[in-house]
Amino acid sequence: MSLIECRSLCKDYRRGGEAVHVLDHLDLSIERGSYTALMGPSGSGKTTLLNLLAGIDRATSGELLVDGTDLARLDRNQLALWRSRHVGYVFQLYNLVPVLSAYENVELPLLLHDLSAAERHRRVVEALESVDLASRHGHLPRQLSGGQEQRVAIARALVTQPTLLLADEPTGDLDRANADAVMDLFGRLHRERGQTIVMVTHDEAIARRAERTVRLEKGRLASVEAAR
Amino acid sequence: MSALMTRIRYALRSARRQRLRTVALVGGVALTTALAAAIACIDLGVRDATTTRAGETRLIVYRENRFCPFASALPQRYDRQIAELPGVAAVVPVKIVVSNCRASLDVVTFRGVPVEDLRAMAPRLAAGSLDAWAGHGNGALVGRELAARRGLRVGSSLTAAGIDVVVDGILESDDPQWRNSALTHLAFLQERAARGGTGGIVTQFDVTVSDPARLEEVARAIDERFKADEAPTATRPQTAFVARAARDVVALAGFSSLIGIGAVLAAFGLLATTMVNVTRHRSREFAVLRTLGFTDGGISAIVLAEGALVGAFGGLLGAGLAWLGLSRAGLAFTMEGVSITPRLDPSIFILASACALVAGLLATAIPAWTASRARLVDLLRGAS
Ligand SMILES: Nc1ncnc2c1ncn2[C@@H]1O[C@H](COP(=O)(O)OP(=O)(O)OP(=O)(O)O)[C@@H](O)[C@H]1O
Ligand SMILES: [Mg+2]
Numbered sequence: 177m178s179l180i181e182c183r184s185l186c187k188d189y190r191r192g193g194e195a196v197h198v199l200d201h202l203d204l205s206i207e208r209g210s211y212t213a214l215m216g217p218s219g220s221g222k223t224t225l226l227n228l229l230a231g232i233d234r235a236t237s238g239e240l241l242v243d244g245t246d247l248a249r250l251d252r253n254q255l256a257l258w259r260s261r262h263v264g265y266v267f268q269l270y271n272l273v274p275v276l277s278a279y280e281n282v283e284l285p286l287l288l289h290d291l292s293a294a295e296r297h298r299r300v301v302e303a304l305e306s307v308d309l310a311s312r313h314g315h316l317p318r319q320l321s322g323g324q325e326q327r328v329a330i331a332r333a334l335v336t337q338p339t340l341l342l343a344d345e346p347t348g349d350l351d352r353a354n355a356d357a358v359m360d361l362f363g364r365l366h367r368e369r370g371q372t373i374v375m376v377t378h379d380e381a382i383a384r385r386a387e388r389t390v391r392l393e394k395g396r397l398a399s400v401e402a403a404r
Numbered sequence: 405m406s407a408l409m410t411r412i413r414y415a416l417r418s419a420r421r422q423r424l425r426t427v428a429l430v431g432g433v434a435l436t437t438a439l440a441a442a443i444a445c446i447d448l449g450v451r452d453a454t455t456t457r458a459g460e461t462r463l464i465v466y467r468e469n470r471f472c473p474f475a476s477a478l479p480q481r482y483d484r485q486i487a488e489l490p491g492v493a494a495v496v497p498v499k500i501v502v503s504n505c506r507a508s509l510d511v512v513t514f515r516g517v518p519v520e521d522l523r524a525m526a527p528r529l530a531a532g533s534l535d536a537w538a539g540h541g542n543g544a545l546v547g548r549e550l551a552a553r554r555g556l557r558v559g560s561s562l563t564a565a566g567i568d569v570v571v572d573g574i575l576e577s578d579d580p581q582w583r584n585s586a587l588t589h590l591a592f593l594q595e596r597a598a599r600g601g602t603g604g605i606v607t608q609f610d611v612t613v614s615d616p617a618r619l620e621e622v623a624r625a626i627d628e629r630f631k632a633d634e635a636p637t638a639t640r641p642q643t644a645f646v647a648r649a650a651r652d653v654v655a656l657a658g659f660s661s662l663i664g665i666g667a668v669l670a671a672f673g674l675l676a677t678t679m680v681n682v683t684r685h686r687s688r689e690f691a692v693l694r695t696l697g698f699t700d701g702g703i704s705a706i707v708l709a710e711g712a713l714v715g716a717f718g719g720l721l722g723a724g725l726a727w728l729g730l731s732r733a734g735l736a737f738t739m740e741g742v743s744i745t746p747r748l749d750p751s752i753f754i755l756a757s758a759c760a761l762v763a764g765l766l767a768t769a770i771p772a773w774t775a776s777r778a779r780l781v782d783l784l785r786g787a788s
Pocket of ligand 1 (some may be wrong): 188190217222
């Protein structure tokens, strides 16, 4: 079975008494170890889908299985626990905690795991090294450049060794050079660790870095293309 | 490390990094706690001095319809007549001279007492000696609080109300009147205070009764005895006497309690509003934490822990400040020759710190609840 199975997945929002079908009977499978780019016009439901996959939001109907778990069956707290074990989430605007240093930001998700202090330290250092920021561990977010902030955010998403790495326009706010650095990092994670990645992007060049591109249109699957 | 410790550590970190905010909040809580504790101590002092207790044995005999020590004049010879009344255990004639008859924080009260009467009372001395005082015509035993206020030691000299004395001892007593007076020989004070040769005149008699149950009865008997005399008396239990003389201070203390309660409520309102704003300001941070897998309870714990930390530190600091301030200042409200001093009861300071902690938790209860209830998607959408 695939790592992610969406079957007839629907998400509606009510707007002035009228239901808006943001995701409309979506069927989609994502294999373990795959690298998927999610594209589509603005408002087509990309972020909504990513939020459902991350267990941040709930589907209106349909089925969503991630690694065999039916997310609809989990309550709020179980879902939170599930996220802490299985999901690494990278935002467009980094979302580092401003009052915590780079090191502390990366350590944050590990506080929810039952680890010794030494093991936690080892993992944080390793994650910071993997994004090439070991020397910046004591810096606060405002003392880092946008590209560096995003790399810290990626280290924070990876440090728990999640089943699934989800990224919503991770390069949307970065210049070319920084975007390339982030994409190189994703490529390496995918190749070397077999990390499953689902990434939303508006940029065709960025999307070509992935193995395949899934296109949404008005909440429906428009096309699935394998990269050449 | 337990989950709760993690949350507390997070709250500590975030409090440390937001130094200005934390200092302001802790400082505000500390000042409010100090104010509340000080007012409570003063209130307790007022109650101690003015509330009649079971077991009270002390009566004060004053000149009828006189309320200031300058005006109350009684013949010293009354002492033998009072001593003969049934139920009376001891009588001490006392001459009182004050540097200021009105309500004030720095009054020097001289109490002239016969040497042999004071010996019989076996007063506790923190320094100096009773014998030195007995053999020293212009010697004084100075109450501990008066000594602290005026910086007096054995050997210092004290001048007030035109009277010079030398300190022969520091007096320790459970009675705030004694802790705030300078005890001199009665004869010395009578001579110094004599205007136109009124030797043999005292201000009041301190009467001890043998049985507390007979307090009122003895008081009536004394007033009855001198009703037709040249100097009729008004006799009251000491607490009632103090309550009467210090009625302005008592009213003021009651008023300041009200202001204190108002100030505490206002400070709590400010704290709660600040906490609501701070938490609202941090909604993006909490959304991120929730995305990382922190539970509703975990987020609440972080918010509550910050409130608790602010309350606990502020409370301890404030209670400490109030304790230091009150014990150093030797505060005494004196009017018409009676003194009211705050009682530094440890339970007040413990209670004040505990209240500050609870206030910190309460102030963050609503923000903690809202922070944990908000829908995560909405928060994230609002964030980016
Ligand atoms: N809380 C909400 N209430 C109502 N409508 C919503 C809500 N959240 C999202 N929508 C609507 O759902 C649709 C899909 O939104 P979504 O954010 O998934 O689009 P997207 O594909 O990520 O777009 P973009 O490329 O601009 O990020 C939009 O029309 C949006 O207005
Ligand atoms: Mg989007």
